[in-house]
Every structure is written in C-alpha cells, then in structure tokens.
Amino acid sequence: MSVLSVRSLSKTFGGVHAVNEVSFDIGKGEFLALIGPNGAGKSTTFNMINGQLAPDAGDILIGDKSICGLAPRDIWRLGVGRTFQVAATFGSMTVVENVQMALISHAGRILSLWRPAASLYRERALELLAQVGMADAADRPSRELAYGDVKRIELAIALANDPQLLLMDEPTAGMAPRERNDLIKLVKTLVIERGISVLFTEHSMDVVFSYADRIIVLARGRLIADGDAAAIRDNAKVREVYFGTGKTFQEASS
Amino acid sequence: MTLSAFLFQAINGLSTASGLFFIAAGLSLIFGVTRIVNIAHGSLYMLGTYIAYSLAMKIGGAVGFWGGIVLTALIVGAIGALIEVVLLRRIYRAPELFQLLATFALVLVINDATLWLWGPEDLLGPRAPGLAGAVEIFGRRLPSYDLFLIVIAPAALIVLHFALAKTRFGRLMRAATQDREMVGALGVNQAVLFTSVFALGAMLAGLGGALQVAREPANLATDLAVIGDAFVVVVVGGMGSISGAYLAAIIIAEVKALCIAIGVVDLGFMSVNFSKFTLVAEFIVMAIVLIARPYGLLGKPQGNVRSVAEPENPIRPATPMLKMLGAVILVLLLALPLMAQTSPYLLVLGTDVLIAVIFATSLHFIMGPGGMHSFGHAAYFGLGAYGAALLMKLAGLPMLAALLAAPLVALIGALLFGWFAVRLSGVYLAMLTLAFAQIVWALVFQWEGFTGGSNGVIGVWPAAPFDKSGAYFLLALACAVAAILLLRRFLFAPFGYAMRAGRDSPLRAEAIGIDVKRIHWLGFAIAGCVCGIAGGLFAFAKGSISPEAISVTRSIDGLVMVLLGGIQTLVGPVVGASVYAVLQDTVMRQTEYWRALLGVIILVLVLAFPQGIAGALSSLTRKLGRKSGGAA
Ligand SMILES: Nc1ncnc2c1ncn2[C@@H]1O[C@H](COP(=O)(O)OP(=O)(O)O)[C@@H](O)[C@H]1O
Ligand SMILES: [Mg+2]
Numbered sequence: 001m002s003v004l005s006v007r008s009l010s011k012t013f014g015g016v017h018a019v020n021e022v023s024f025d026i027g028k029g030e031f032l033a034l035i036g037p038n039g040a041g042k043s044t045t046f047n048m049i050n051g052q053l054a055p056d057a058g059d060i061l062i063g064d065k066s067i068c069g070l071a072p073r074d075i076w077r078l079g080v081g082r083t084f085q086v087a088a089t090f091g092s093m094t095v096v097e098n099v100q101m102a103l104i105s106h107a108g109r110i111l112s113l114w115r116p117a118a119s120l121y122r123e124r125a126l127e128l129l130a131q132v133g134m135a136d137a138a139d140r141p142s143r144e145l146a147y148g149d150v151k152r153i154e155l156a157i158a159l160a161n162d163p164q165l166l167l168m169d170e171p172t173a174g175m176a177p178r179e180r181n182d183l184i185k186l187v188k189t190l191v192i193e194r195g196i197s198v199l200f201t202e203h204s205m206d207v208v209f210s211y212a213d214r215i216i217v218l219a220r221g222r223l224i225a226d227g228d229a230a231a232i233r234d235n236a237k238v239r240e241v242y243f244g245t246g247k248t249f250q251e252a253s254s
Numbered sequence: 255m256t257l258s259a260f261l262f263q264a265i266n267g268l269s270t271a272s273g274l275f276f277i278a279a280g281l282s283l284i285f286g287v288t289r290i291v292n293i294a295h296g297s298l299y300m301l302g303t304y305i306a307y308s309l310a311m312k313i314g315g316a317v318g319f320w321g322g323i324v325l326t327a328l329i330v331g332a333i334g335a336l337i338e339v340v341l342l343r344r345i346y347r348a349p350e351l352f353q354l355l356a357t358f359a360l361v362l363v364i365n366d367a368t369l370w371l372w373g374p375e376d377l378l379g380p381r382a383p384g385l386a387g388a389v390e391i392f393g394r395r396l397p398s399y400d401l402f403l404i405v406i407a408p409a410a411l412i413v414l415h416f417a418l419a420k421t422r423f424g425r426l427m428r429a430a431t432q433d434r435e436m437v438g439a440l441g442v443n444q445a446v447l448f449t450s451v452f453a454l455g456a457m458l459a460g461l462g463g464a465l466q467v468a469r470e471p472a473n474l475a476t477d478l479a480v481i482g483d484a485f486v487v488v489v490v491g492g493m494g495s496i497s498g499a500y501l502a503a504i505i506i507a508e509v510k511a512l513c514i515a516i517g518v519v520d521l522g523f524m525s526v527n528f529s530k531f532t533l534v535a536e537f538i539v540m541a542i543v544l545i546a547r548p549y550g551l552l553g554k555p556q557g558n559v560r561s562v563a564e565p566e567n568p569i570r571p572a573t574p575m576l577k578m579l580g581a582v583i584l585v586l587l588l589a590l591p592l593m594a595q596t597s598p599y600l601l602v603l604g605t606d607v608l609i610a611v612i613f614a615t616s617l618h619f620i621m622g623p624g625g626m627h628s629f630g631h632a633a634y635f636g637l638g639a640y641g642a643a644l645l646m647k648l649a650g651l652p653m654l655a656a657l658l659a660a661p662l663v664a665l666i667g668a669l670l671f672g673w674f675a676v677r678l679s680g681v682y683l684a685m686l687t688l689a690f691a692q693i694v695w696a697l698v699f700q701w702e703g704f705t706g707g708s709n710g711v712i713g714v715w716p717a718a719p720f721d722k723s724g725a726y727f728l729l730a731l732a733c734a735v736a737a738i739l740l741l742r743r744f745l746f747a748p749f750g751y752a753m754r755a756g757r758d759s760p761l762r763a764e765a766i767g768i769d770v771k772r773i774h775w776l777g778f779a780i781a782g783c784v785c786g787i788a789g790g791l792f793a794f795a796k797g798s799i800s801p802e803a804i805s806v807t808r809s810i811d812g813l814v815m816v817l818l819g820g821i822q823t824l825v826g827p828v829v830g831a832s833v834y835a836v837l838q839d840t841v842m843r844q845t846e847y848w849r850a851l852l853g854v855i856i857l858v859l860v861l862a863f864p865q866g867i868a869g870a871l872s873s874l875t876r877k878l879g880r881k882s883g884g885a886a
Pocket of ligand 2: 042043044085
C-alpha cells in the first residue's frame with residue numbers, strides 16, 4: 001500500500017489553476033522528486049498535503065486515511081514531517097532547543113508548566129543533530145546559523161517524530177552546488193536507514209537524476225510525467241517544458 | 255417610547271457620525287499608506303476644535319467662524335506634516351509596538367501643550383453664523399447646524415472618493431495602499447507621498463474637530479475619547495477604506511443613538527437603562543465585526559508587512575550573580591518595614607512599586623515571549639480590583655478571600671477576551687485588546703448602581719494584621735515574589751517555550767504539532783490572572799477603586815514599564831516597573847505637565863533606547879566579554 005496517495009488534487013487562486021487534477025502515489029521508502037519550472041504548483045501541492053492549504057477538489061490519503069481538512073499539526077501527528085522552502089526555525093532558541101521542542105511536542109508534553117524544557121530529551125535531540133552533522137552547533141542560537149545549516153536543523157526537527165513521510169520543499173535552495181549534493185545524499189542515507197518515504201523538490205537536475213528513485217513533473221499545475229530518471233530525461237513533454245523556453249535543465253535550475 | 259422620538263435620535267446620530275467620519279477617514283488613509291496607526295489622531299481632532307475656537311473668537315463674525323474652520327484644517331494639516339517629518343519618518347521600519355507607543359507619546363505631549371496654551375477650562379465656541387437657528391423635526395427642534403453636519407460628511411466622502419480616483423496623487427495613494435514596494439519601484443518619492451498623506455489625514459481630523467466648535471465645547475479629554483471611537487469606526491469599516499469609515503461611522507453612531515432612544519427597559523426582574531451602555535455597545539459591535547470579518551466590513555486583507563522585532567537571544571537560567579542580587583534585594587525589602595519606621599511613605603511607595611512589578615511582569619509574559627502586544631492590560635487589573643472590592647463590599651467576603659478571588663475574576667475575563675484576541679495579531683490585536691479594556695472601563699463607569707460609577711467603590715480597607723502599612727507591604731512582597739518566580743518557571747517550561755515558538759514562527763510551530771492559538775490563549779489567561787493579583791492588591795492598598803485607576807493610561811503605563819526595562823529580557827519588567835513607579839511617584843507628581851514628561855520618556859525610549867534598561871545592561875555585559883546570562 002502507498003504511504004501517500006494524492007487523488008485528482010486541484011487548487012485555484014483567483015482563476016489561476018495552481019494545481020490541476022494532480023494524482024500520484026509514494027511507496028514505502030521511496031525517494032520521490034517533484035520537479036517543474038517556477039510557478040508550476042510544487043509548493044502549493046506541498047502546502048495541501050501538509051494541511052496548510054485546503055484543496056478545492058480531490059483527496060489526499062495517508063495510508064488509507066483521508067487527511068483533507070486536517071490542520072497541519074494533526075497531519076504532523078500522523079507522521080508527516082516537513083521542511084519549508086523558506087527555512088523556518090525558532091530564532092530565539094538554540095539549535096538543540098529547536099529539536100527538543102519537536103520531541104517535547106511528540107511526547108505530548110507541550111502544556112507542561114514545571115520541568116525546564118531545556119532539560120527534556122536533550123540527549124535524543126543531540127543524537128538527531130549528530131545525524132545531520134550539526135552536533136557542534138547545538139548550543140548556538142539558531143538565528144546565527146548560515147542558511148544551509150538552518151536547512152539541516154529543519155531536517156533534524158522533521159525527523160524528531162519518527163515520520164513515515166518527509167515533505168521537503170526545495171531543501172537545498174540557497175546552497176552551493178557542493179552543499180546541495182551533500183544534503184540530498186544525507187537525506188537519502190537517512191531514508192534508506194529508516195525506511196522513510198520522501199517527497200522533495202529540487203532545481204538541480206544533476207542531484208535529482210542521481211538520487212531520486214522516481215521523478216514526477218509538474219508544469220502549469222498539471223502532472224505531465226511520472227517515471228525514473230531515464231524516462232524523464234527522454235520524455236518529450238518534459239523536454240518541451242524545459243527546453244521550449246530555450247533553457248537547458250541546468251539553466252532552468254538557477 | 256414613540257416612533258418620532260426614535261427617528262429624532264436616529265437623525266441626531268447622523269450628525270454625530272459626521273465628526274467620527276472625518277477623524278476615522280484620516281486615520282484610515284494614513285494607515286493604508288504608511289501602516290502606522292496614529293493614536294495621536296484624536297489629538298489632532300482636539301487641536302482642530304481649539305484652534306477653530308480661537309480663530310472664531312479673535313477674528314469674529316462669519317469670516318472668523320467659517321474662514322477659521324478652513325484655516326484650522328490647513329494649520330492642523332501643516333502640524334501633521336511636521337509630525338511626520340520630525341518623528342514618524344524615523345520609525346517606519348521600527349516594530350509596530352514602537353510605532354504605536356510613539357504616537358501615543360504624541361497624545362500626551364499634545365495634550366499638555368493644549369493645556370498650557372488654552373488652560374484647563376472647557377471652551378464653547380460661538381454659534382455658527384447663518385446656521386444659528388433650529389428646524390422642527392418629528393416635533394422636536396434640531397439645530398440647523400446639525401443638519402449641516404449631516405450633509406457635509408457624505409459631501410466630503412464624495413470629494414475624497416473622486417480625488418482618489420481621478421488625480422495622480424490619488425492613484426499613487428491607492429497603489430501604495432495595495433503594494434508599497436511597487437510604488438518604490440515606480441520611482442515615486444516615497445517620503446513626499448508619506449508626508450502628503452499624513453498631512454491630508456491630519457487635515458481631515460482638524461476639519462472634523464473644527465466643525466465641532468459650534469456644537470460642543472473644546473475639552474482636554476476629547477483626544478482619548480475620540481480616538482477610541484475612531485478606532486472602532488476604522489476597524490469596523492476596514493483599515494484603509496474611506497467608504498468603510500463612513501459606513502461604520504453611521505453604524506456606530508446609530509447604535510449609540512439606539513441605546514439612548516431605548517432608554518430604560520423593564521425586564522420584569524430588573525430594569526436596565528440602555529442609555530448607560532452606549533460605550534459598551536459600540537465596543538461590542540467592534541468585537542463582533544473583528545471576529546466575523548477581521549479586516550472590517552469594506553476592508554481587504556493587508557499584505558503582510560509586519561516589521562519583525564529585534565532578534566532575541568535564547569533564554570538562560572539565572573546566573574549565580576543574578577540569584578545573589580535577587581536574594582540581596584529580597585533581604586533588603588524584607589527589612590524595609592523596620593527601616594521605614596520613621597518615614598511611612600516609603601512603605602506606601604514600596605507597595606506601589608510591587609504592584610507595578612506584578613502588573614508589568616504579567617504584561618511582559620504575553621508581550622515578550624508571546625509576542626501579543628496588549629494595549630488593554632488594565633482590563634485585568636480592573637477586573638481584579640473591582641472583583642475584590644465588590645466581593646468584599648457586596649458579598650461580605652473577608653479581605654484575604656476577596657484578595658484570592660481577584661485573580662480568578664481576572665482569569666475569567668482574560669479567558670473570554672483572550673479567546674477573541676489571539677485570533678488577531680499586530681495592530682488589530684492591539685486595538686481589540688484596547689477595545690476590551692474600554693468595555694470593562696465603560697461597564698464600571700456607566701453601571702453606577704453596581705460599581706459606584708465615577709466615584710468607584712470606597713472603604714475597601716484591609717483587615718488586621720494587614721491594616722498596618724508594614725504588614726501590607728510584606729503581603730504585597732510575597733505576592734510579587736510568587737508571581738515573578740511562577741511566571742519565570744512557566745517561561746522555562748515547555749509551555750513558555752511553546753509560546754515563544756508560536757511567536758518566532760507560527761508556521762514551524764504548527765508543523766511540529768503545536769496549537770499556537772491555544773497556547774497563546776492560555777498564556778493570555780495566565781497573564782490576566784496574575785495581573786488580577788496586582789488589581790486586588792491595589793484596591794486594598796488605596797482603600798478604594800475608581801474607573802480612573804483602570805483607564806487606558808494604566809495599560810500604556812504597563813507598556814512603558816516593559817519597554818523601559820527591556821522587552822527581550824526576563825528581569826526587564828521588574829527593573830522597568832520599579833524605575834517607572836518611583837519616577838511616577840516622585841518626579842511626575844511634582845509637575846503639572848507630567849503627561850508631556852511621560853511622552854518625552856516614551857519617545858526617548860523608542861527612538862534612542864529600544865532595548866530598555868535591562869537589555870542595554872545585558873548587551874553591555876556581553877560586550878565586555880563576561881559570560882553573564884544573556885536574556886536571564
Ligand atoms: N497564496 C497564493 N495566492 C495567489 N496565488 C498563488 C498563491 N500561492 C501560489 N500562487 C500561484 O500559484 C502558482 C503556483 O505557485 P507555487 O505552488 O508556489 O509554484 P512552485 O512552488 O512550483 O514555484 C503560481 O502561479 C503562483 O503565483
Ligand atoms: Mg515553490
């Protein structure tokens with residue numbers, strides 16, 4: 001059974017079909033890339049799966065449970081972690097506290113008024129930070145970090161509730177090519193270790209073609225292709241979308 | 255009551271709406287373009303009445319009156335331009351809270367300037383030349399001038415509407431209201447645009463105030479009374495919408511007129527005098543609209559241009575040094591009753607300071623870590639104070655029981671108001687909390703039979719052994735220490751972290767399963783509850799409680815205390831409240847112009863000292879390379 005099924009999902013913004021009748025599935029442990037030019041509807045798709053936006057039509061299933069109409073926090077409780085296109089962390093907390101908050105919430109202890117938060121689940125948080133290579137920065141204020149590092153923190157936060165599905169919207173935006181590669185590689189290893197399914201968007205085609213198990217392509221809100229790297233590379237419609245604008249895959253990624 | 259009396263009140267309401275429209279339209283235009291809520295707009299309106307009065311008296315005759323009104327509008331417009339250039343221009347990029355406080359400082363300064371120039375007496379202007387008579391409507395006499403007012407507001411609305419639609423300036427203004435970046439990109443001189451808009455808004459307020467000269471006396475309390483109404487109108491109508499301002503002005507004025515027209519209603523078991531609830535009614539209308547249509551009847555959701563506050567450091571447990579310092583201060587305070595035997599005033603002052611500390615610490619709890627800038631914390635102070643006083647007076651509760659009940663009464667109020675407040679943010683939250691505080695104020699002011707009206711409740715004296723000022727001081731000290739430690743504990747617990755999480759990034763907080771609204775609601779309730787303790791202590795310390803003690807100035811005092819100490823530090827509110835309460839008791843009591851003094855303090859804080867005392871000290875110690883607890 002699929003971990004996530006998206007069924008004929010649609011969303012319009014004042015006449016613009018941001019997402020139009022999109023359907024796809026993610027299997028367990030699958031590393032699925034969602035690609036497409038800017039404005040294709042990728043973030044909108046993420047926001048609907050994550051509960052931030054309500055779809056106009058269609059359905060979203062986690063396992064066999066429909067999650068339409070649920071709030072982001074309820075969807076998170078079903079084991080869906082998320083990183084944002086514009087990285088979002090708690091700037092007034094240290095790096096490790098950011099991760100601790102996710103762990104505390106996962107344990108249902110957010111309303112606790114007595115035990116100091118900084119002492120709760122610190123060990124576990126440090127472990128998670130070590131996994132994303134950020135253990136050294138644990139006690140620094142998170143707002144002081146470089147953008148690429150913030151993305152790693154987000155990843156550690158997203159892993160805190162042992163998700164079965166990870167949604168990563170442009171996890172490498174704003175990173176140098178080398179860093180991009182490293183981060184996606186890291187995610188891929190974690191995914192294989194833990195059997196998590198991942199849906200991610202990424203502009204660098206090199207990265208996508210080398211790591212993704214499968215690729216789906218959005219253009220103007222429509223799903224135009226679904227397949228492995230070779231199939232997507234040779235797909236005429238995809239070539240039209242990217243090359244039709246006179247751009248190569250690489251240029252389109254800038 | 256008769257239908258004709260009813261209709262007469264309705265027409266009367268229309269003429270009241272006229273003044274409301276002018277001030278609200280100006281407020282709304284300014285907010286639309288500059289995103290500043292100008293609390294001093296009521297002051298400009300008030301200045302309009304005073305200046306028009308002087309012109310009418312000095313020049314005299316029809317020229318002095320009608321010419322004076324036009325001239326007044328121009329003068330107030332010029333004053334507005336001056337304010338924009340000298341002050342507001344410096345704070346467009348500042349956090350919203352600072353903008354609100356800076357314009358409130360102007361209220362204080364302008365009020366004292368007016369007092370200095372015109373004196374404390376009410377000044378009634380001459381009758382309007384040419385419109386001094388009255389017409390008979392529904393069997394009653396309506397001044398012709400009121401009819402003129404009814405006509406002038408829609409006339410002005412039409413003129414403004416066409417000016418905005420047809421002129422280049424108007425198009426620029428509308429573009430700026432929708433998208434500020436775009437105007438910058440078009441190469442428009444933003445500074446000139448902002449100054450002109452502020453001048454235009456000020457002119458409208460001045461005109462509205464000037465038009466009142468033949469109807470109501472110029473009065474020093476007008477500024478705050480009118481800005482309260484104007485807030486309600488702007489929020490109901492929709493920020494930035496002039497037609498909305500007109501519609502809302504009519505609705506509000508008519509609701510009030512309706513209350514007066516209904517008058518006393520016999521409900522069988524008790525009779526209610528609706529004319530006493532005009533203030534309550536208007537704020538209820540506002541609360542309903544804000545909940546149903548958060549952007550007002552004709553407003554559009556505003557683009558998110560919330561300025562972010564200064565980045566904040568992680569909180570750290572108190573350093574040994576801070577703990578020591580706290581212990582030393584506590585010992586000194588415990589010894590104060592012994593030392594103060596020769597000067598009992600010291601204990602009274604000390605008790606005032608402790609009450610202020612509880613008040614400010616509870617406000618800081620939601621303002622700082624919660625990011626909710628409440629402009630109505632006086633409400634919970636008032637609920638605590640009146641709750642305790644009335645429970646003792648009317649229900650015969652013993653003093654300590656009444657004091658214990660104070661936070662519970664405040665808690666109930668905070669749970670109710672907070673539920674609405676956390677649904678909004680930024681200036682809308684500020685205005686809604688202010689509105690709730692005004693409801694509480696209006697209730698105690700207008701419900702004479704229960705609360706004693708403007709006289710308040712008197713004879714609320716503490717029972718033995720707390721009737722001695724030393725013992726009462728120690729009681730207040732115990733409450734203050736407990737409140738500080740408790741709130742501090744909460745802030746270090748997951749709950750406090752969750753409050754900050756919801757403030758730092760609601761998106762991320764929700765994405766890790768935190769129900770931000772619920773957390774902020776509970777935070778609001780806790781703060782209100784603790785604030786109620788301050789209110790209860792206040793009532794027994796003074797032996798009385800009156801509406802004056804819970805007015806909007808108390809809310810603003812709280813904001814100033816928090817800022818003075820430093821909003822980003824946990825000891826800030828304690829330091830700020832202490833310094834401010836001592837200042838208030840010593841320096842400010844010495845001068846008649848304490849408002850202006852307070853205004854200047856606020857402006858200095860906002861413009862030069864945004865971190866506050868504790869904030870500046872802690873960044874100083876950090877700079878000196880010491881490992882002192884950053885935000886402790
Ligand atoms: N909140 C919104 N309001 C209006 N239009 C939006 C909104 N969010 C996205 N859009 C529009 O929907 C389309 C898809 O946007 P998005 O999902 O962000 O694309 P992508 O992430 O693929 O770049 C774009 O045309 C965008 O302008
Ligand atoms: Mg996107």
